[in-house]
Amino acid sequence: MRDTADAFDGLSPSLGLELLLHGEITVKGRLTAASNATLYCEVSDGAHSAACVYKPVAGERPLWDFPDGTLAGREICAYAVSEALGWEVVPPTVHRDGPFGEGMVQLWVHGDTTVDLVALSRETGNTALRRMAVFDAVINNSDRKIGHLLPTPGGHLYGCDHGVSLAEDYKLRTVLWQWQGQPLAEDVLERLAAVAEQLQDADSALARVLDRHLTGPEAYAVRSRVELLVHHGIHPYPAPDWPAVPWPPV
Ligand SMILES: Nc1ncnc2c1ncn2[C@@H]1O[C@H](COP(=O)(O)OP(=O)(O)O)[C@@H](O)[C@H]1O
Numbered sequence: 001m002r003d004t005a006d007a008f009d010g011l012s013p014s015l016g017l018e019l020l021l022h023g024e025i026t027v028k029g030r031l032t033a034a035s036n037a038t039l040y041c042e043v044s045d046g047a048h049s050a051a052c053v054y055k056p057v058a059g060e061r062p063l064w065d066f067p068d069g070t071l072a073g074r075e076i077c078a079y080a081v082s083e084a085l086g087w088e089v090v091p092p093t094v095h096r097d098g099p100f101g102e103g104m105v106q107l108w109v110h111g112d113t114t115v116d117l118v119a120l121s122r123e124t125g126n127t128a129l130r131r132m133a134v135f136d137a138v139i140n141n142s143d144r145k146i147g148h149l150l151p152t153p154g155g156h157l158y159g160c161d162h163g164v165s166l167a168e169d170y171k172l173r174t175v176l177w178q179w180q181g182q183p184l185a186e187d188v189l190e191r192l193a194a195v196a197e198q199l200q201d202a203d204s205a206l207a208r209v210l211d212r213h214l215t216g217p218e219a220y221a222v223r224s225r226v227e228l229l230v231h232h233g234i235h236p237y238p239a240p241d242w243p244a245v246p247w248p249p250v
């Protein structure tokens with residue numbers, strides 16, 4: 001894992017997580033490209049401060065294909081899956097109260113703006129990108145756009161916007177299909193097997209987070225997807241009856 005403090009206003013992910021949990025949130029602006037209320041904020045506890053994203057549940061637009069739970073809750077689950085896999089795909093993310101009520105708060109990634117994201121999204125030999133594709137298969141991500149790739153100056157790769165994920169039915173929609181049908185790497189299979197084991201234990205940290213924010217069938221579907229990936233040992237194919245690539249892809 002590369003050092004990511006350069007992306008988080010000098011904070012390590014664990015310090016950043018503490019700050020997100022206990023700091024005071026000040027709204028600085030709205031991210032205009034965002035369809036739901038996605039607010040750019042600063043979180044500060046006097047000693048440290050960092051930029052963050054705050055998505056209040058109250059600002060969520062109802063979606064016909066995600067009728068249950070909240071998008072913020074799905075982002076929290078995505079972070080928990082990322083942590084369980086150990087690949088740090090999702091920046092530190094917490095569920096808490098904020099200026100517009102409860103929602104998700106995530107550290108802002110000060111990305112490397114010199115990276116050509118379109119070219120990055122097409123790479124085939126990039127281990128972090130390939131792991132992100134596996135992570136997306138696990139969370140059943142319906143919105144992996146090119147603009148949701150956040151490479152850091154230190155060479156780590158984060159992803160954002162995981163609210164439209166974790167549906168029960170297979171709805172993987174992504175720009176990262178370049179490995180479809182190819183074998184999963186040995187270390188990837190090991191991590192997936194470890195997560196499958198955690199999900200067999202209803203008291204594991206991961207199972208408890210999923211249980212809190214998802215419906216029973218949705219939480220069970222996470223376990224099924226992980227077990228299927230381990231069983232088949234390959235990157236998944238697009239579903240025949242669902243658009244495979246998000247629109248617009250950027
Ligand atoms: N944690 C983050 N760090 C850096 N940039 C982010 C982060 N979260 C979101 N963004 C940027 O803000 C844009 C809008 O946020 P996003 O989560 O995609 O909102 P929406 O759910 O409305 O699409 C993203 O495309 C990305 O460019």
Ligand SMILES: [Mg+2]
Binds near residue numbers: 161
């Ligand atoms: Mg988005």
